[in-house]
Amino acid sequence: MHELPVVKNLVEIVLQxxxxxxxxxxxxxxxxxGELSDLEDEWMQKYFNFVSRGTxxxxxxxxxxxxxxxxxxxxxxxxxxxxxxxxxPDKCPACSNCEKFNVVKGKEFYIREMKxx
Amino acid sequence: MxxxxxxxxxxxxxxxxxxxxxxxxxxxxxxxSEAQNLRNRLKQAGTYLLNLMSSPGSGKTSLILQLVENxxxxxxxxxxxxxxxxxxxxxxxxxxxxxxxxxxxxxxxxIDAVMAARGLEAxxxxxxxxxxxxxxxxxxxxxEFDTGAFKNAVILSVTEGDDKPRKYPLVFSICxxxxxxxxxxxxxxxxxxxxFKENLFKVNxxxxxxxxxxxxxxxxxxxxxxxxxxxxxxxQGKAQ
Numbered sequence: 001m002h003e004l005p006v007v008k009n010l011v012e013i014v015l016q017x018x019x020x021x022x023x024x025x026x027x028x029x030x031x032x033x034g035e036l037s038d039l040e041d042e043w044m045q046k047y048f049n050f051v052s053r054g055t056x057x058x059x060x061x062x063x064x065x066x067x068x069x070x071x072x073x074x075x076x077x078x079x080x081x082x083x084x085x086x087x088x089p090d091k092c093p094a095c096s097n098c099e100k101f102n103v104v105k106g107k108e109f110y111i112r113e114m115k116x117x
Numbered sequence: 118m119x120x121x122x123x124x125x126x127x128x129x130x131x132x133x134x135x136x137x138x139x140x141x142x143x144x145x146x147x148x149x150s151e152a153q154n155l156r157n158r159l160k161q162a163g164t165y166l167l168n169l170m171s172s173p174g175s176g177k178t179s180l181i182l183q184l185v186e187n188x189x190x191x192x193x194x195x196x197x198x199x200x201x202x203x204x205x206x207x208x209x210x211x212x213x214x215x216x217x218x219x220x221x222x223x224x225x226x227x228i229d230a231v232m233a234a235r236g237l238e239a240x241x242x243x244x245x246x247x248x249x250x251x252x253x254x255x256x257x258x259x260x261e262f263d264t265g266a267f268k269n270a271v272i273l274s275v276t277e278g279d280d281k282p283r284k285y286p287l288v289f290s291i292c293x294x295x296x297x298x299x300x301x302x303x304x305x306x307x308x309x310x311x312x313f314k315e316n317l318f319k320v321n322x323x324x325x326x327x328x329x330x331x332x333x334x335x336x337x338x339x340x341x342x343x344x345x346x347x348x349x350x351x352x353q354g355k356a357q
Contacts, residue, residue: 002225002226002227002257002258002261002262005225005229006144006145009144009145009147009148010144013140013142013144014140017138017140017142021136021138023136023138027135029140031144036286036287036290037261037287038257038258038261038287069286071320074322074323084286087283087286087320088282088283088286088316088319088320089319099315099318099319100318100319100322100323101319101320101322102290102321102322103286103287103290103320103321107261107287109143109144109145109261110141110142110143110144111140111141111142111144112139112140112141113137113138113139113140113141114137114138114140115135115136115137115138116135116136116137116138117134117135117136
């Protein structure tokens with residue numbers, strides 16, 4: 001739902017790096033987005049195409065990697081991955097009697113790298 | 118500036134050579150630093166900022182009316198009302214003599230730190246003890262943008278169901294306080310408090326919870342006391 005402001009920031013950062021590296025064209029951009037984020041891949045690309053029009057990043061492909069959600073058991077501090085369907089988990093796999101967890105990963109919004117010419 | 122160490126040649130076709138550039142930047146870094154700047158300024162001014170998030174119709178404005186009424190005489194309070202359009206909420210607040218400002222987001226689904234800062238400036242928040250942002254009614258987007266608030270609260274009304282923390286884990290995992298509203302309707306719904314708290318604590322162990330009703334006034338006193346303590350502790354921290 002809020003892809004547009006996120007994409008505007010993304011394009012700004014991509015253009016800075018493109019200029020810094022004297023890129024003629026950006027071919028693809030690899031993103032790491034946490035599973036907890038509700039950003040839609042398809043809409044990210046659509047907005048990206050719109051916002052990047054007329055820049056060196058025009059027509060670049062967004063390669064989106066989803067980072068899994070990691071929770072930490074509040075009893076034994078064990079960290080483990082959970083799928084969105086399993087969230088919140090029933091039991092900690094290590095101490096098994098704990099039912100409380102802190103979400104420690106899954107909210108990322110990173111640009112990892114980009115492929116340029 | 119040519120960052121040679123961050124770059125390597127990764128492939129060739131007949132004419133072109135691709136280069137891979139490591140970026141490693143947070144897309145929301147701008148907003149995060151704006152939020153931190155805002156927090157620093159508010160700290161200087163001694164103004165405590167609370168961000169209220171919920172679904173549409175959970176009773177945010179009614180609860181704020183009750184809260185501010187309760188705080189009158191103890192804390193100078195102002196409210197930023199964020200809505201996609203219309204100013205009906207602000208009219209309700211100003212009609213009750215509450216200092217309030219309408220932010221029309223024009224379709225945007227959340228408030229970010231820059232918008233919050235603009236709103237607070239127009240509200241002259243530096244003269245207040247407590248500023249409340251009534252975020253857009255939506256459990257999804259507001260959770261991803263730091264507004265610069267010191268604490269985040271989520272309001273959930275019992276008619277929405279006790280499984281909401283399972284459906285919207287992000288917002289329930291980042292909040293510091295949960296208000297369970299319309300508690301007077303509990304008997305007319307299938308909402309089970311123990312089941313809700315179990316769902317909630319799994320993504321946010323030990324988060325503070327208050328059972329409230331904007332209609333009957335139940336729990337408003339407890340919530341007001343919590344806020345007063347928060348604001349006074351915060352202001353004393355500033356004085357130290």
